[in-house]
Amino acid sequence: MNRKLLFLSSLLIVIILAGCGGADNAADDERQQPEERNQIVDELNPEQEITPSNPSGDDKLGFVHYTREQINSENEEEHTVNIDRTSLANMITRIILRNDGFDEAATLVTDDKALIAYGKTDDLEADKGADIAKKTAVSILPGYFDVYVSENEALIQDIQSLHNSSIQDDNYDNTINQIIDRMQQSPQGTEDSQMQD
Known part of the structure; x- marks a missing residue:
């Protein structure tokens, strides 16, 4: 028990x-x-x-x-949106250079514009190069950006001179507009790659 x-x-x-x-x-x-x-x-x-x-x-x-x-x-x-302009410029430039026919490229991103100057090889047609550069920027940037491209390698130095500028500088607007006028003398890509207004 x-x-x-x-x-x-x-x-x-x-x-x-x-x-x-x-x-x-x-x-x-x-x-x-x-x-x-x-x-x-x-x-x-x-x-x-x-x-x-x-x-x-x-x-x-x-x-x-x-x-x-x-x-x-x-x-x-x-909740304001901050855009890292340097990162965008870096991304655009690197993607452009992954395409055949580009030797060098420089990109400047402002508050509403992108300026891209590049050097290309002789076998890359001017219109095709402009089209690639512009479509690359358009695919990365917000839709309100205006994109300007140029195969004129001398403009690389011009846009580089602006990279430390501020939009508050007195000569900023004037300088940007002069560079854009010079860029527009180069092909700007096909009509399909133009920014929509």
């Missing part, structure tokens, strides 16, 4: 401990769900900084999700 009582007592203790452990696990699950939910919300937050495990953010996809109420309730001045 003692053995049966001892066995039943041991079994009862094991069942009670297992039940308590299960309750603890359920409580842990309930505590983890809000934490996991908050982690997912943080990961989807469009204003989240780049994570330390991926400092460049290059292997992540871009995704945001808002409701109309969130947008309407926010102060829009807090």
Whole structure:
């Protein structure tokens, strides 16, 4: 009888401990769900900084999700779009140079214009070179940009001289307009690659 009582007592203790452990696990699950939910919300937050495990953010996809109420309730001045003009100019120039027939290229990106001067080989037709350069910029830049191209290599130095300028400089508009006038003496690409007004 003692053995049966001892066995039943041991079994009862094991069942009670297992039940308590299960309750603890359920409580842990309930505590983890809000934490996991908050982690997912943080990961989807469009204003989240780049994570330390991926400092460049290059292997992540871009995704945001808002409701109309969130947008309407926010102060829009807090969410201005900043365009990294140097990165855009870098990307445009590198893509142009991946095409056959280009020896060198320089790109200047302003607040609403892109000026591209390039050197090309003799076997690249002037219209085709202009078309490639302009279509490259148009495919990368926002739609409101005006794009000007030129095969005149001397203009590379002219647009380079502006790269440290500011749009607040007194001669900025005058200099840009003079360069654009000179660029427009070169082919500007086919009609399809022209910016839409």
